Amino acid sequence: MSLFFIIFFTVYTSLNYYIFIRGWQTIGNYPLVKIIYLILFVLIAYGYVFAKIFYKVLPPLMYDIWLGVGAIWFAFFVYFILSLLLLDIVRFFDSKFLFLPEIFRSGNYDIKRYTALVVIAIVSIIVFLGNLNKRNIEIRTLEITLPKGQSKLSELNVVMASDIHLSPIDGELLLKRIIDKMNSLNPDIVLLAGDIVDDKAEILEAREIGKSFHKLKSKFGVYSINGNHEFINGVEASVLYAEHLGINTIRDNYIFIDSSFYVIGREDRAMPQFTGKQRKSLKEIISDVPKDYPLILLDHTPFNLEEAEKNNINLQLSGHTHHGQIWPANLITKMIYEVSWGYKKKGNTHFYVSSGAGTWGPPVRTGSSSEIVNLKIKFK
Structure with missing residues:
Protein backbone atom coordinates (compact mmCIF):
# COMPACT_ATOMS: atom_id res chain seq x y z
CA MET A 1 0.00 0.00 0.00
CA LYS A 134 -23.80 14.59 -10.97
CA ARG A 135 -26.80 16.09 -9.18
CA ASN A 136 -29.20 14.36 -11.57
CA ILE A 137 -29.66 10.92 -9.97
CA GLU A 138 -31.34 8.62 -12.46
CA ILE A 139 -33.47 5.61 -11.60
CA ARG A 140 -32.61 2.49 -13.60
CA THR A 141 -35.25 -0.22 -13.69
CA LEU A 142 -34.35 -3.84 -14.33
CA GLU A 143 -36.79 -6.73 -14.48
CA ILE A 144 -35.36 -10.20 -13.91
CA THR A 145 -36.68 -13.66 -13.09
CA LEU A 146 -35.00 -15.90 -10.52
CA PRO A 147 -35.71 -19.53 -9.56
CA LYS A 148 -38.32 -19.63 -6.82
CA GLY A 149 -37.15 -22.76 -5.04
CA GLN A 150 -38.76 -22.90 -1.60
CA SER A 151 -39.31 -19.17 -1.40
CA LYS A 152 -42.82 -18.18 -0.41
CA LEU A 153 -42.52 -14.96 -2.41
CA SER A 154 -43.57 -14.59 -6.02
CA GLU A 155 -41.98 -11.16 -6.47
CA LEU A 156 -39.59 -8.77 -4.76
CA ASN A 157 -39.07 -5.04 -5.23
CA VAL A 158 -35.39 -4.33 -4.58
CA VAL A 159 -33.90 -0.85 -4.45
CA MET A 160 -30.13 -0.89 -4.73
CA ALA A 161 -27.47 1.79 -4.59
CA SER A 162 -23.73 1.87 -4.24
CA ASP A 163 -20.95 4.39 -3.70
CA ILE A 164 -22.91 7.12 -1.94
CA HIS A 165 -19.59 8.44 -0.58
CA LEU A 166 -20.94 10.63 2.20
CA SER A 167 -18.65 13.51 3.14
CA PRO A 168 -18.91 17.22 3.97
CA ILE A 169 -18.57 17.96 0.24
CA ASP A 170 -22.18 17.01 -0.51
CA GLY A 171 -23.29 15.65 2.80
CA GLU A 172 -26.89 15.53 3.89
CA LEU A 173 -28.20 17.44 0.88
CA LEU A 174 -27.12 14.63 -1.44
CA LEU A 175 -28.36 11.92 0.89
CA LYS A 176 -31.81 13.50 1.23
CA ARG A 177 -32.27 13.40 -2.56
CA ILE A 178 -31.16 9.76 -2.63
CA ILE A 179 -33.49 8.73 0.22
CA ASP A 180 -36.47 10.58 -1.30
CA LYS A 181 -35.95 8.77 -4.61
CA MET A 182 -35.59 5.41 -2.86
CA ASN A 183 -38.77 5.90 -0.84
CA SER A 184 -40.67 6.84 -4.00
CA LEU A 185 -40.01 3.30 -5.28
CA ASN A 186 -41.69 1.63 -2.25
CA PRO A 187 -38.93 -0.93 -1.75
CA ASP A 188 -39.43 -4.32 -0.15
CA ILE A 189 -35.73 -4.28 0.67
CA VAL A 190 -32.86 -1.81 0.24
CA LEU A 191 -29.43 -3.17 -0.64
CA LEU A 192 -26.33 -0.97 -0.54
CA ALA A 193 -23.26 -2.32 -2.32
CA GLY A 194 -20.57 -0.56 -0.28
CA ASP A 195 -18.77 2.80 -0.01
CA ILE A 196 -21.48 4.53 1.98
CA VAL A 197 -18.81 6.73 3.52
CA ASP A 198 -16.04 8.87 2.09
CA ASP A 199 -14.85 10.30 5.38
CA LYS A 200 -14.29 9.20 8.95
CA ALA A 201 -17.36 8.38 11.02
CA GLU A 202 -16.46 10.98 13.67
CA ILE A 203 -16.48 13.74 11.04
CA LEU A 204 -19.80 12.62 9.54
CA GLU A 205 -21.43 12.26 12.95
CA ALA A 206 -20.21 15.68 14.12
CA ARG A 207 -21.95 17.25 11.11
CA GLU A 208 -25.03 15.01 11.45
CA ILE A 209 -24.46 13.64 7.96
CA GLY A 210 -26.46 10.46 7.49
CA LYS A 211 -29.56 11.24 9.54
CA SER A 212 -31.79 11.00 6.45
CA PHE A 213 -31.23 7.24 6.50
CA HIS A 214 -33.67 7.15 9.43
CA LYS A 215 -36.41 8.20 6.98
CA LEU A 216 -35.75 5.28 4.61
CA LYS A 217 -38.76 2.95 4.51
CA SER A 218 -38.40 -0.69 3.58
CA LYS A 219 -40.47 -3.77 4.37
CA PHE A 220 -37.53 -6.10 5.05
CA GLY A 221 -34.91 -3.55 6.10
CA VAL A 222 -31.71 -1.97 4.81
CA TYR A 223 -28.57 -4.06 4.29
CA SER A 224 -25.09 -3.06 3.25
CA ILE A 225 -21.54 -4.34 2.86
CA ASN A 226 -18.15 -2.74 3.33
CA GLY A 227 -16.49 -1.20 0.31
CA ASN A 228 -12.88 -0.14 0.10
CA HIS A 229 -13.72 3.32 1.53
CA GLU A 230 -15.14 1.81 4.71
CA PHE A 231 -11.70 0.25 5.21
CA ILE A 232 -9.87 3.45 4.21
CA ASN A 233 -11.81 5.44 6.82
CA GLY A 234 -11.69 2.83 9.61
CA VAL A 235 -13.92 -0.16 9.06
CA GLU A 236 -15.09 -0.77 12.63
CA ALA A 237 -16.09 2.86 13.15
CA SER A 238 -17.76 2.92 9.71
CA VAL A 239 -19.82 -0.18 10.52
CA LEU A 240 -20.89 1.26 13.89
CA TYR A 241 -21.83 4.53 12.16
CA ALA A 242 -24.00 2.59 9.69
CA GLU A 243 -25.66 0.61 12.48
CA HIS A 244 -26.62 3.83 14.27
CA LEU A 245 -28.39 4.87 11.05
CA GLY A 246 -30.41 1.64 10.89
CA ILE A 247 -28.21 -0.07 8.29
CA ASN A 248 -27.34 -3.73 8.80
CA THR A 249 -23.83 -4.51 7.54
CA ILE A 250 -23.27 -8.08 6.34
CA ARG A 251 -19.62 -9.05 6.79
CA ASP A 252 -18.60 -12.29 5.08
CA ASN A 253 -21.90 -13.69 6.19
CA TYR A 254 -25.52 -14.03 5.13
CA ILE A 255 -29.03 -13.21 6.32
CA PHE A 256 -32.19 -15.22 5.68
CA ILE A 257 -34.98 -12.79 4.81
CA ASP A 258 -38.64 -13.60 5.48
CA SER A 259 -37.85 -17.33 5.24
CA SER A 260 -37.75 -16.75 1.47
CA PHE A 261 -34.31 -15.69 0.21
CA TYR A 262 -30.74 -15.15 1.33
CA VAL A 263 -28.72 -11.95 1.14
CA ILE A 264 -25.00 -12.71 1.22
CA GLY A 265 -22.49 -9.97 1.95
CA ARG A 266 -18.75 -10.10 1.29
CA GLU A 267 -16.04 -7.91 2.72
CA ASP A 268 -14.29 -5.91 0.02
CA ARG A 269 -11.20 -7.34 -1.63
CA ALA A 270 -9.25 -4.34 -0.22
CA MET A 271 -9.60 -5.83 3.28
CA PRO A 272 -6.07 -7.37 3.49
CA GLN A 273 -4.40 -4.03 2.66
CA PHE A 274 -5.98 -2.35 5.70
CA THR A 275 -6.43 -5.16 8.23
CA GLY A 276 -3.84 -7.77 7.27
CA LYS A 277 -6.66 -10.33 7.22
CA GLN A 278 -8.08 -12.20 4.25
CA ARG A 279 -11.75 -12.15 3.48
CA LYS A 280 -13.54 -15.49 3.32
CA SER A 281 -14.04 -17.18 -0.02
CA LEU A 282 -17.59 -17.18 -1.33
CA LYS A 283 -17.64 -20.97 -1.13
CA GLU A 284 -16.74 -20.81 2.56
CA ILE A 285 -19.39 -18.19 3.34
CA ILE A 286 -22.27 -20.12 1.79
CA SER A 287 -21.10 -23.63 2.72
CA ASP A 288 -24.14 -24.22 4.94
CA VAL A 289 -26.66 -22.16 2.95
CA PRO A 290 -29.47 -24.25 1.39
CA LYS A 291 -29.29 -24.11 -2.38
CA ASP A 292 -33.06 -24.30 -2.88
CA TYR A 293 -33.64 -20.64 -2.01
CA PRO A 294 -32.82 -17.57 -4.11
CA LEU A 295 -29.31 -16.26 -3.36
CA ILE A 296 -28.51 -12.55 -3.72
CA LEU A 297 -24.87 -11.55 -3.31
CA LEU A 298 -23.46 -8.12 -2.44
CA ASP A 299 -19.79 -7.80 -3.45
CA HIS A 300 -18.48 -4.26 -3.80
CA THR A 301 -15.74 -4.74 -6.42
CA PRO A 302 -16.86 -6.67 -9.53
CA PHE A 303 -13.80 -8.84 -10.08
CA ASN A 304 -13.84 -12.59 -10.78
CA LEU A 305 -17.51 -12.77 -11.72
CA GLU A 306 -17.09 -16.45 -12.47
CA GLU A 307 -16.83 -17.11 -8.71
CA ALA A 308 -20.48 -16.19 -8.20
CA GLU A 309 -21.47 -18.22 -11.24
CA LYS A 310 -19.61 -21.33 -10.00
CA ASN A 311 -21.26 -21.04 -6.58
CA ASN A 312 -24.78 -20.87 -8.03
CA ILE A 313 -25.49 -17.29 -6.97
CA ASN A 314 -28.68 -16.08 -8.64
CA LEU A 315 -27.95 -12.34 -8.51
CA GLN A 316 -24.79 -10.36 -7.74
CA LEU A 317 -24.92 -6.61 -7.08
CA SER A 318 -21.72 -4.55 -7.16
CA GLY A 319 -20.44 -0.99 -7.51
CA HIS A 320 -16.96 0.52 -7.06
CA THR A 321 -16.22 1.38 -10.71
CA HIS A 322 -18.33 4.59 -10.90
CA HIS A 323 -18.13 3.66 -14.60
CA GLY A 324 -15.13 5.97 -14.70
CA GLN A 325 -17.03 9.00 -13.31
CA ILE A 326 -14.82 11.49 -15.16
CA TRP A 327 -14.20 11.01 -18.88
CA PRO A 328 -11.99 9.44 -20.20
CA ALA A 329 -11.65 7.20 -17.11
CA ASN A 330 -14.75 5.29 -18.22
CA LEU A 331 -12.73 4.02 -21.20
CA ILE A 332 -10.18 2.64 -18.72
CA THR A 333 -12.73 0.96 -16.43
CA LYS A 334 -14.22 -0.76 -19.48
CA MET A 335 -10.82 -2.35 -20.09
CA ILE A 336 -10.27 -3.32 -16.43
CA TYR A 337 -13.65 -4.81 -15.54
CA GLU A 338 -15.68 -7.42 -17.35
CA VAL A 339 -18.68 -5.26 -16.47
CA SER A 340 -17.82 -1.62 -15.82
CA TRP A 341 -21.48 -0.69 -15.56
CA GLY A 342 -24.85 -2.27 -16.16
CA TYR A 343 -26.35 -5.71 -16.54
CA LYS A 344 -24.83 -9.01 -17.61
CA LYS A 345 -25.84 -12.64 -17.32
CA LYS A 346 -23.27 -15.41 -17.07
CA GLY A 347 -24.72 -18.89 -17.05
CA ASN A 348 -27.60 -18.75 -14.58
CA THR A 349 -26.21 -15.79 -12.63
CA HIS A 350 -27.42 -12.23 -13.13
CA PHE A 351 -25.01 -9.35 -12.48
CA TYR A 352 -25.58 -5.64 -12.08
CA VAL A 353 -22.72 -3.19 -11.55
CA SER A 354 -23.91 0.26 -10.52
CA SER A 355 -22.19 3.50 -11.50
CA GLY A 356 -23.00 4.76 -8.00
CA ALA A 357 -25.36 7.28 -6.44
CA GLY A 358 -22.60 9.63 -5.30
CA THR A 359 -19.07 10.51 -6.37
CA TRP A 360 -15.59 10.05 -4.98
CA GLY A 361 -13.43 13.17 -4.83
CA PRO A 362 -14.78 15.86 -7.16
CA PRO A 363 -18.59 16.16 -7.17
CA VAL A 364 -18.43 15.89 -10.94
CA ARG A 365 -19.59 13.31 -13.51
CA THR A 366 -18.61 13.60 -17.15
CA GLY A 367 -18.11 9.92 -17.99
CA SER A 368 -21.24 8.43 -16.41
CA SER A 369 -24.43 9.29 -14.55
CA SER A 370 -25.41 8.86 -10.91
CA GLU A 371 -28.06 6.22 -10.38
CA ILE A 372 -30.34 4.27 -8.08
CA VAL A 373 -31.28 0.80 -9.33
CA ASN A 374 -34.79 -0.62 -9.01
CA LEU A 375 -34.77 -4.39 -9.53
CA LYS A 376 -38.19 -5.90 -10.00
CA ILE A 377 -37.65 -9.58 -9.34
CA LYS A 378 -40.10 -12.33 -10.15
CA PHE A 379 -39.64 -15.79 -8.63
CA LYS A 380 -40.73 -18.71 -10.77
Whole structure:
Protein backbone atom coordinates (compact mmCIF):
# COMPACT_ATOMS: atom_id res chain seq x y z
CA MET A 1 0.00 0.00 0.00
CA SER A 2 2.83 2.40 0.87
CA LEU A 3 4.46 1.69 -2.51
CA PHE A 4 1.16 2.50 -4.23
CA PHE A 5 0.94 5.88 -2.48
CA ILE A 6 4.58 6.69 -3.28
CA ILE A 7 3.98 5.97 -6.96
CA PHE A 8 0.66 7.84 -6.93
CA PHE A 9 2.06 11.01 -5.33
CA THR A 10 5.12 10.95 -7.57
CA VAL A 11 2.95 10.85 -10.68
CA TYR A 12 0.43 13.32 -9.23
CA THR A 13 3.16 15.80 -8.29
CA SER A 14 4.82 15.50 -11.68
CA LEU A 15 1.56 16.20 -13.52
CA ASN A 16 0.72 19.09 -11.20
CA TYR A 17 4.15 20.55 -11.92
CA TYR A 18 3.35 20.30 -15.64
CA ILE A 19 0.20 22.38 -15.07
CA PHE A 20 1.96 24.74 -12.65
CA ILE A 21 4.89 25.56 -14.92
CA ARG A 22 2.63 26.30 -17.88
CA GLY A 23 0.71 28.77 -15.75
CA TRP A 24 3.96 30.22 -14.42
CA GLN A 25 5.08 30.91 -18.00
CA THR A 26 2.05 33.15 -18.62
CA ILE A 27 2.65 35.47 -15.64
CA GLY A 28 5.67 37.34 -16.93
CA ASN A 29 7.92 39.51 -14.76
CA TYR A 30 5.62 40.04 -11.76
CA PRO A 31 7.39 38.57 -8.68
CA LEU A 32 4.53 39.21 -6.23
CA VAL A 33 1.98 37.59 -8.55
CA LYS A 34 4.28 34.59 -8.94
CA ILE A 35 4.57 34.15 -5.18
CA ILE A 36 0.78 34.34 -4.75
CA TYR A 37 0.31 31.92 -7.66
CA LEU A 38 2.77 29.43 -6.12
CA ILE A 39 1.12 29.50 -2.69
CA LEU A 40 -2.42 29.21 -4.06
CA PHE A 41 -1.48 26.42 -6.43
CA VAL A 42 0.04 24.27 -3.69
CA LEU A 43 -2.85 24.92 -1.28
CA ILE A 44 -5.44 24.01 -3.92
CA ALA A 45 -3.66 21.12 -5.66
CA TYR A 46 -2.90 19.40 -2.35
CA GLY A 47 -5.93 20.70 -0.45
CA TYR A 48 -7.72 17.35 -0.34
CA VAL A 49 -4.60 15.60 0.94
CA PHE A 50 -3.73 18.31 3.47
CA ALA A 51 -7.31 18.35 4.81
CA LYS A 52 -7.24 14.58 5.34
CA ILE A 53 -3.86 14.74 7.08
CA PHE A 54 -4.61 17.69 9.38
CA TYR A 55 -8.32 17.05 10.03
CA LYS A 56 -7.81 16.74 13.79
CA VAL A 57 -6.37 20.25 14.16
CA LEU A 58 -8.37 22.11 11.51
CA PRO A 59 -11.55 24.01 12.47
CA PRO A 60 -14.55 22.18 10.93
CA LEU A 61 -15.40 24.99 8.50
CA MET A 62 -11.81 25.24 7.27
CA TYR A 63 -11.66 21.46 6.88
CA ASP A 64 -14.89 21.38 4.85
CA ILE A 65 -13.80 24.24 2.57
CA TRP A 66 -10.28 22.92 2.02
CA LEU A 67 -11.59 19.41 1.39
CA GLY A 68 -14.14 20.68 -1.13
CA VAL A 69 -11.71 22.94 -2.99
CA GLY A 70 -9.11 20.16 -3.10
CA ALA A 71 -11.69 17.68 -4.37
CA ILE A 72 -12.97 19.92 -7.17
CA TRP A 73 -9.35 20.48 -8.22
CA PHE A 74 -9.12 16.81 -9.22
CA ALA A 75 -11.63 17.48 -12.01
CA PHE A 76 -9.81 20.65 -13.13
CA PHE A 77 -6.55 18.68 -12.92
CA VAL A 78 -7.77 16.03 -15.38
CA TYR A 79 -9.00 18.50 -17.97
CA PHE A 80 -6.05 20.87 -17.61
CA ILE A 81 -3.75 17.91 -18.35
CA LEU A 82 -5.80 16.90 -21.39
CA SER A 83 -5.97 20.50 -22.64
CA LEU A 84 -2.23 21.07 -22.25
CA LEU A 85 -1.41 17.80 -23.95
CA LEU A 86 -3.64 18.78 -26.85
CA LEU A 87 -1.94 22.19 -27.07
CA ASP A 88 1.50 20.58 -27.02
CA ILE A 89 0.52 18.17 -29.78
CA VAL A 90 -0.72 21.09 -31.90
CA ARG A 91 2.52 23.01 -31.21
CA PHE A 92 4.60 19.98 -32.16
CA PHE A 93 2.89 19.55 -35.52
CA ASP A 94 3.00 23.30 -36.11
CA SER A 95 6.78 23.20 -35.61
CA LYS A 96 6.92 20.69 -38.47
CA PHE A 97 4.31 22.09 -40.84
CA LEU A 98 3.96 25.77 -39.81
CA PHE A 99 0.19 25.98 -40.21
CA LEU A 100 -0.45 28.47 -37.37
CA PRO A 101 0.05 32.26 -37.70
CA GLU A 102 3.57 33.38 -36.82
CA ILE A 103 2.40 35.21 -33.70
CA PHE A 104 1.71 31.84 -32.00
CA ARG A 105 5.40 30.97 -32.28
CA SER A 106 6.69 34.35 -31.13
CA GLY A 107 6.52 33.74 -27.37
CA ASN A 108 4.22 36.75 -27.01
CA TYR A 109 2.92 36.96 -23.40
CA ASP A 110 -0.47 38.24 -24.51
CA ILE A 111 -1.02 35.19 -26.70
CA LYS A 112 0.00 32.93 -23.79
CA ARG A 113 -2.40 34.70 -21.45
CA TYR A 114 -5.31 34.63 -23.90
CA THR A 115 -4.69 30.93 -24.50
CA ALA A 116 -4.59 30.30 -20.74
CA LEU A 117 -7.87 32.19 -20.26
CA VAL A 118 -9.56 30.18 -23.02
CA VAL A 119 -8.36 26.88 -21.50
CA ILE A 120 -9.52 27.92 -18.02
CA ALA A 121 -12.92 28.97 -19.37
CA ILE A 122 -13.46 25.73 -21.30
CA VAL A 123 -12.36 23.53 -18.40
CA SER A 124 -14.53 25.50 -15.97
CA ILE A 125 -17.58 24.98 -18.19
CA ILE A 126 -16.88 21.23 -18.41
CA VAL A 127 -16.52 20.94 -14.62
CA PHE A 128 -19.66 23.02 -14.02
CA LEU A 129 -21.72 20.87 -16.40
CA GLY A 130 -20.24 17.76 -14.80
CA ASN A 131 -21.41 18.98 -11.41
CA LEU A 132 -24.93 19.56 -12.77
CA ASN A 133 -24.91 16.07 -14.28
CA LYS A 134 -23.80 14.59 -10.97
CA ARG A 135 -26.80 16.09 -9.18
CA ASN A 136 -29.20 14.36 -11.57
CA ILE A 137 -29.66 10.92 -9.97
CA GLU A 138 -31.34 8.62 -12.46
CA ILE A 139 -33.47 5.61 -11.60
CA ARG A 140 -32.61 2.49 -13.60
CA THR A 141 -35.25 -0.22 -13.69
CA LEU A 142 -34.35 -3.84 -14.33
CA GLU A 143 -36.79 -6.73 -14.48
CA ILE A 144 -35.36 -10.20 -13.91
CA THR A 145 -36.68 -13.66 -13.09
CA LEU A 146 -35.00 -15.90 -10.52
CA PRO A 147 -35.71 -19.53 -9.56
CA LYS A 148 -38.32 -19.63 -6.82
CA GLY A 149 -37.15 -22.76 -5.04
CA GLN A 150 -38.76 -22.90 -1.60
CA SER A 151 -39.31 -19.17 -1.40
CA LYS A 152 -42.82 -18.18 -0.41
CA LEU A 153 -42.52 -14.96 -2.41
CA SER A 154 -43.57 -14.59 -6.02
CA GLU A 155 -41.98 -11.16 -6.47
CA LEU A 156 -39.59 -8.77 -4.76
CA ASN A 157 -39.07 -5.04 -5.23
CA VAL A 158 -35.39 -4.33 -4.58
CA VAL A 159 -33.90 -0.85 -4.45
CA MET A 160 -30.13 -0.89 -4.73
CA ALA A 161 -27.47 1.79 -4.59
CA SER A 162 -23.73 1.87 -4.24
CA ASP A 163 -20.95 4.39 -3.70
CA ILE A 164 -22.91 7.12 -1.94
CA HIS A 165 -19.59 8.44 -0.58
CA LEU A 166 -20.94 10.63 2.20
CA SER A 167 -18.65 13.51 3.14
CA PRO A 168 -18.91 17.22 3.97
CA ILE A 169 -18.57 17.96 0.24
CA ASP A 170 -22.18 17.01 -0.51
CA GLY A 171 -23.29 15.65 2.80
CA GLU A 172 -26.89 15.53 3.89
CA LEU A 173 -28.20 17.44 0.88
CA LEU A 174 -27.12 14.63 -1.44
CA LEU A 175 -28.36 11.92 0.89
CA LYS A 176 -31.81 13.50 1.23
CA ARG A 177 -32.27 13.40 -2.56
CA ILE A 178 -31.16 9.76 -2.63
CA ILE A 179 -33.49 8.73 0.22
CA ASP A 180 -36.47 10.58 -1.30
CA LYS A 181 -35.95 8.77 -4.61
CA MET A 182 -35.59 5.41 -2.86
CA ASN A 183 -38.77 5.90 -0.84
CA SER A 184 -40.67 6.84 -4.00
CA LEU A 185 -40.01 3.30 -5.28
CA ASN A 186 -41.69 1.63 -2.25
CA PRO A 187 -38.93 -0.93 -1.75
CA ASP A 188 -39.43 -4.32 -0.15
CA ILE A 189 -35.73 -4.28 0.67
CA VAL A 190 -32.86 -1.81 0.24
CA LEU A 191 -29.43 -3.17 -0.64
CA LEU A 192 -26.33 -0.97 -0.54
CA ALA A 193 -23.26 -2.32 -2.32
CA GLY A 194 -20.57 -0.56 -0.28
CA ASP A 195 -18.77 2.80 -0.01
CA ILE A 196 -21.48 4.53 1.98
CA VAL A 197 -18.81 6.73 3.52
CA ASP A 198 -16.04 8.87 2.09
CA ASP A 199 -14.85 10.30 5.38
CA LYS A 200 -14.29 9.20 8.95
CA ALA A 201 -17.36 8.38 11.02
CA GLU A 202 -16.46 10.98 13.67
CA ILE A 203 -16.48 13.74 11.04
CA LEU A 204 -19.80 12.62 9.54
CA GLU A 205 -21.43 12.26 12.95
CA ALA A 206 -20.21 15.68 14.12
CA ARG A 207 -21.95 17.25 11.11
CA GLU A 208 -25.03 15.01 11.45
CA ILE A 209 -24.46 13.64 7.96
CA GLY A 210 -26.46 10.46 7.49
CA LYS A 211 -29.56 11.24 9.54
CA SER A 212 -31.79 11.00 6.45
CA PHE A 213 -31.23 7.24 6.50
CA HIS A 214 -33.67 7.15 9.43
CA LYS A 215 -36.41 8.20 6.98
CA LEU A 216 -35.75 5.28 4.61
CA LYS A 217 -38.76 2.95 4.51
CA SER A 218 -38.40 -0.69 3.58
CA LYS A 219 -40.47 -3.77 4.37
CA PHE A 220 -37.53 -6.10 5.05
CA GLY A 221 -34.91 -3.55 6.10
CA VAL A 222 -31.71 -1.97 4.81
CA TYR A 223 -28.57 -4.06 4.29
CA SER A 224 -25.09 -3.06 3.25
CA ILE A 225 -21.54 -4.34 2.86
CA ASN A 226 -18.15 -2.74 3.33
CA GLY A 227 -16.49 -1.20 0.31
CA ASN A 228 -12.88 -0.14 0.10
CA HIS A 229 -13.72 3.32 1.53
CA GLU A 230 -15.14 1.81 4.71
CA PHE A 231 -11.70 0.25 5.21
CA ILE A 232 -9.87 3.45 4.21
CA ASN A 233 -11.81 5.44 6.82
CA GLY A 234 -11.69 2.83 9.61
CA VAL A 235 -13.92 -0.16 9.06
CA GLU A 236 -15.09 -0.77 12.63
CA ALA A 237 -16.09 2.86 13.15
CA SER A 238 -17.76 2.92 9.71
CA VAL A 239 -19.82 -0.18 10.52
CA LEU A 240 -20.89 1.26 13.89
CA TYR A 241 -21.83 4.53 12.16
CA ALA A 242 -24.00 2.59 9.69
CA GLU A 243 -25.66 0.61 12.48
CA HIS A 244 -26.62 3.83 14.27
CA LEU A 245 -28.39 4.87 11.05
CA GLY A 246 -30.41 1.64 10.89
CA ILE A 247 -28.21 -0.07 8.29
CA ASN A 248 -27.34 -3.73 8.80
CA THR A 249 -23.83 -4.51 7.54
CA ILE A 250 -23.27 -8.08 6.34
CA ARG A 251 -19.62 -9.05 6.79
CA ASP A 252 -18.60 -12.29 5.08
CA ASN A 253 -21.90 -13.69 6.19
CA TYR A 254 -25.52 -14.03 5.13
CA ILE A 255 -29.03 -13.21 6.32
CA PHE A 256 -32.19 -15.22 5.68
CA ILE A 257 -34.98 -12.79 4.81
CA ASP A 258 -38.64 -13.60 5.48
CA SER A 259 -37.85 -17.33 5.24
CA SER A 260 -37.75 -16.75 1.47
CA PHE A 261 -34.31 -15.69 0.21
CA TYR A 262 -30.74 -15.15 1.33
CA VAL A 263 -28.72 -11.95 1.14
CA ILE A 264 -25.00 -12.71 1.22
CA GLY A 265 -22.49 -9.97 1.95
CA ARG A 266 -18.75 -10.10 1.29
CA GLU A 267 -16.04 -7.91 2.72
CA ASP A 268 -14.29 -5.91 0.02
CA ARG A 269 -11.20 -7.34 -1.63
CA ALA A 270 -9.25 -4.34 -0.22
CA MET A 271 -9.60 -5.83 3.28
CA PRO A 272 -6.07 -7.37 3.49
CA GLN A 273 -4.40 -4.03 2.66
CA PHE A 274 -5.98 -2.35 5.70
CA THR A 275 -6.43 -5.16 8.23
CA GLY A 276 -3.84 -7.77 7.27
CA LYS A 277 -6.66 -10.33 7.22
CA GLN A 278 -8.08 -12.20 4.25
CA ARG A 279 -11.75 -12.15 3.48
CA LYS A 280 -13.54 -15.49 3.32
CA SER A 281 -14.04 -17.18 -0.02
CA LEU A 282 -17.59 -17.18 -1.33
CA LYS A 283 -17.64 -20.97 -1.13
CA GLU A 284 -16.74 -20.81 2.56
CA ILE A 285 -19.39 -18.19 3.34
CA ILE A 286 -22.27 -20.12 1.79
CA SER A 287 -21.10 -23.63 2.72
CA ASP A 288 -24.14 -24.22 4.94
CA VAL A 289 -26.66 -22.16 2.95
CA PRO A 290 -29.47 -24.25 1.39
CA LYS A 291 -29.29 -24.11 -2.38
CA ASP A 292 -33.06 -24.30 -2.88
CA TYR A 293 -33.64 -20.64 -2.01
CA PRO A 294 -32.82 -17.57 -4.11
CA LEU A 295 -29.31 -16.26 -3.36
CA ILE A 296 -28.51 -12.55 -3.72
CA LEU A 297 -24.87 -11.55 -3.31
CA LEU A 298 -23.46 -8.12 -2.44
CA ASP A 299 -19.79 -7.80 -3.45
CA HIS A 300 -18.48 -4.26 -3.80
CA THR A 301 -15.74 -4.74 -6.42
CA PRO A 302 -16.86 -6.67 -9.53
CA PHE A 303 -13.80 -8.84 -10.08
CA ASN A 304 -13.84 -12.59 -10.78
CA LEU A 305 -17.51 -12.77 -11.72
CA GLU A 306 -17.09 -16.45 -12.47
CA GLU A 307 -16.83 -17.11 -8.71
CA ALA A 308 -20.48 -16.19 -8.20
CA GLU A 309 -21.47 -18.22 -11.24
CA LYS A 310 -19.61 -21.33 -10.00
CA ASN A 311 -21.26 -21.04 -6.58
CA ASN A 312 -24.78 -20.87 -8.03
CA ILE A 313 -25.49 -17.29 -6.97
CA ASN A 314 -28.68 -16.08 -8.64
CA LEU A 315 -27.95 -12.34 -8.51
CA GLN A 316 -24.79 -10.36 -7.74
CA LEU A 317 -24.92 -6.61 -7.08
CA SER A 318 -21.72 -4.55 -7.16
CA GLY A 319 -20.44 -0.99 -7.51
CA HIS A 320 -16.96 0.52 -7.06
CA THR A 321 -16.22 1.38 -10.71
CA HIS A 322 -18.33 4.59 -10.90
CA HIS A 323 -18.13 3.66 -14.60
CA GLY A 324 -15.13 5.97 -14.70
CA GLN A 325 -17.03 9.00 -13.31
CA ILE A 326 -14.82 11.49 -15.16
CA TRP A 327 -14.20 11.01 -18.88
CA PRO A 328 -11.99 9.44 -20.20
CA ALA A 329 -11.65 7.20 -17.11
CA ASN A 330 -14.75 5.29 -18.22
CA LEU A 331 -12.73 4.02 -21.20
CA ILE A 332 -10.18 2.64 -18.72
CA THR A 333 -12.73 0.96 -16.43
CA LYS A 334 -14.22 -0.76 -19.48
CA MET A 335 -10.82 -2.35 -20.09
CA ILE A 336 -10.27 -3.32 -16.43
CA TYR A 337 -13.65 -4.81 -15.54
CA GLU A 338 -15.68 -7.42 -17.35
CA VAL A 339 -18.68 -5.26 -16.47
CA SER A 340 -17.82 -1.62 -15.82
CA TRP A 341 -21.48 -0.69 -15.56
CA GLY A 342 -24.85 -2.27 -16.16
CA TYR A 343 -26.35 -5.71 -16.54
CA LYS A 344 -24.83 -9.01 -17.61
CA LYS A 345 -25.84 -12.64 -17.32
CA LYS A 346 -23.27 -15.41 -17.07
CA GLY A 347 -24.72 -18.89 -17.05
CA ASN A 348 -27.60 -18.75 -14.58
CA THR A 349 -26.21 -15.79 -12.63
CA HIS A 350 -27.42 -12.23 -13.13
CA PHE A 351 -25.01 -9.35 -12.48
CA TYR A 352 -25.58 -5.64 -12.08
CA VAL A 353 -22.72 -3.19 -11.55
CA SER A 354 -23.91 0.26 -10.52
CA SER A 355 -22.19 3.50 -11.50
CA GLY A 356 -23.00 4.76 -8.00
CA ALA A 357 -25.36 7.28 -6.44
CA GLY A 358 -22.60 9.63 -5.30
CA THR A 359 -19.07 10.51 -6.37
CA TRP A 360 -15.59 10.05 -4.98
CA GLY A 361 -13.43 13.17 -4.83
CA PRO A 362 -14.78 15.86 -7.16
CA PRO A 363 -18.59 16.16 -7.17
CA VAL A 364 -18.43 15.89 -10.94
CA ARG A 365 -19.59 13.31 -13.51
CA THR A 366 -18.61 13.60 -17.15
CA GLY A 367 -18.11 9.92 -17.99
CA SER A 368 -21.24 8.43 -16.41
CA SER A 369 -24.43 9.29 -14.55
CA SER A 370 -25.41 8.86 -10.91
CA GLU A 371 -28.06 6.22 -10.38
CA ILE A 372 -30.34 4.27 -8.08
CA VAL A 373 -31.28 0.80 -9.33
CA ASN A 374 -34.79 -0.62 -9.01
CA LEU A 375 -34.77 -4.39 -9.53
CA LYS A 376 -38.19 -5.90 -10.00
CA ILE A 377 -37.65 -9.58 -9.34
CA LYS A 378 -40.10 -12.33 -10.15
CA PHE A 379 -39.64 -15.79 -8.63
CA LYS A 380 -40.73 -18.71 -10.77
